Amino acid sequence: MSATRRRELVLEAATRVFGDEGYAGATTDKVARAAGVSQPYVVRIFGTKENLFLEVMERAGNRLLAAFTEEIARIDSELALPHRLGLRYVTMLQDRGLVLSLMHGFALGADPVIGASARCGFMNIYRLVVNEGGFTPAEAYQFLAGGMMINTMLGLRMGDEFDTDPDVRDLLREAFPEKLDVFLAVTRSHQERA
Amino acid sequence: MSATRRRELVLEAATRVFGDEGYAGATTDKVARAAGVSQPYVVRIFGTKENLFLEVMERAGNRLLAAFTEEIARIDSELALPHRLGLRYVTMLQDRGLVLSLMHGFALGADPVIGASARCGFMNIYRLVVNEGGFTPAEAYQFLAGGMMINTMLGLRMGDEFDTDPDVRDLLREAFPEKLDVFLAVTRSHQERA
DNA sequence: GTCTATAGGATGATAGAC
DNA sequence: GTCTATCATCCTATAGAC
Numbered sequence: 222m223s224a225t226r227r228r229e230l231v232l233e234a235a236t237r238v239f240g241d242e243g244y245a246g247a248t249t250d251k252v253a254r255a256a257g258v259s260q261p262y263v264v265r266i267f268g269t270k271e272n273l274f275l276e277v278m279e280r281a282g283n284r285l286l287a288a289f290t291e292e293i294a295r296i297d298s299e300l301a302l303p304h305r306l307g308l309r310y311v312t313m314l315q316d317r318g319l320v321l322s323l324m325h326g327f328a329l330g331a332d333p334v335i336g337a338s339a340r341c342g343f344m345n346i347y348r349l350v351v352n353e354g355g356f357t358p359a360e361a362y363q364f365l366a367g368g369m370m371i372n373t374m375l376g377l378r379m380g381d382e383f384d385t386d387p388d389v390r391d392l393l394r395e396a397f398p399e400k401l402d403v404f405l406a407v408t409r410s411h412q413e414r415a
Numbered sequence: 416m417s418a419t420r421r422r423e424l425v426l427e428a429a430t431r432v433f434g435d436e437g438y439a440g441a442t443t444d445k446v447a448r449a450a451g452v453s454q455p456y457v458v459r460i461f462g463t464k465e466n467l468f469l470e471v472m473e474r475a476g477n478r479l480l481a482a483f484t485e486e487i488a489r490i491d492s493e494l495a496l497p498h499r500l501g502l503r504y505v506t507m508l509q510d511r512g513l514v515l516s517l518m519h520g521f522a523l524g525a526d527p528v529i530g531a532s533a534r535c536g537f538m539n540i541y542r543l544v545v546n547e548g549g550f551t552p553a554e555a556y557q558f559l560a561g562g563m564m565i566n567t568m569l570g571l572r573m574g575d576e577f578d579t580d581p582d583v584r585d586l587l588r589e590a591f592p593e594k595l596d597v598f599l600a601v602t603r604s605h606q607e608r609a
Numbered sequence: 610g611t612c613t614a615t616a617g618g619a620t621g622a623t624a625g626a627c
Numbered sequence: 628g629t630c631t632a633t634c635a636t637c638c639t640a641t642a643g644a645c
Binding site for chain 1 (some may be wrong): 436525556564585
């Protein structure tokens with residue numbers, strides 16, 4: 222297999238593993254097994270575990286930027302842009318690890334390397350919606366706050382309790398006015414842990 | 416020193432360490448040194464590292480519940496309750512590790528033990544503002560979303576970039592309409608990492 | 610490109626003394 | 628109550644073969 226193709230496969234596996242276990246909790250061995258290669262080979266490709274995580278975060282950030290950019294460019298919709306970006310974001314949760322890896326990175330701001338990268342990635346989204354999407358700072362804040370709430374619902378696997386707790390039902394209905402089905406499909410399908 | 420007093424000291428230290436490094440990233444040895452005791456003694460008190468983290472999360476959740484309960488009971492203020500709870504929350508950021516430890520827990524929903532505890536703690540806050548504070552589900556969602564956004568700004572140590580990036584300034588002004596000074600004081604003081 | 614073998618360094622937990 | 632000593636495990640990274 223070509224180096225770039227293998228690289229991409231490992232990045233996808235790493236995104237899932239980091240999303241579930243966090244940076245420190247994930248191991249290069251788990252990533253390797255998820256990707257179907259040997260542990261030393263993962264290290265060989267990315268140099269260090271830290272670097273692998275940085276690439277996972279960068280890739281996730283770029284995917285979000287690309288999707289939002291695409292949505293901003295659309296002119297065939299009657300819906301308001303904040304609304305459309307929200308729907309698009311929920312759709313992207315299907316790549317569960319993508320958002321979860323970012324969330325783990327967002328909590329590691331104290332780390333000089335990971336923190337710097339995470340801050341940069343976050344601000345890139347802010348800048349996009351303000352500069353290209355025409356959001357006011359207040360609108361951008363509102364939009365990002367909704368996103369962080371969604372991240373939290375995903376991180377908590379809150380969908381697991383949708384059927385058993387009526388309060389969870391109420392809260393999730395509020396958080397996902399139109400895309401509740403997508404959220405539930407994403408959250409409830411898997412169950413892991415070493 | 417009495418067992419309960421020592422226990423509390425270790426819990427405080429653990430809250431700081433877990434907040435900075437996350438569950439897996441933190442070590443019982445770092446907690447021990449932060450508390451000024453030996454590593455085996457930390458394990459002796461709490462049994463396992465997992466159990467220590469659970470107690471840290473529980474303690475943090477209870478502190479939030481207590482503060483919000485107190486604020487709900489107040490009758491001498493003209494400000495609306497959501498506003499007052501928001502201000503109160505920002506004040507509590509001074510215990511930086513408290514909120515950060517919770518945030519790390521919120522991202523570990525895939526873990527059967529930690530996830531269950533984290534979901535429970537989160538829903539306790541939701542239930543409090545709905546049942547005791549009289550929030551509608553929509554108001555509760557709005558309130559919690561703001562909280563998650565604040566957590567993210569704290570986790571990212573966004574305050575570090577307040578002076579160097581005008582976009583960060585705009586965003587933080589939006590996130591902390593009145594308590595920006597408190598947030599900056601909390602975020603900028605420390606810098607660590609093993 | 611990809612693997613096996615393994616070095617080297619933590620880390621959580623236990624045993625047992627004081 | 629609290630420590631020192633230590634074991635067993637795990638994990639990142641390197642060496643080197645195919």
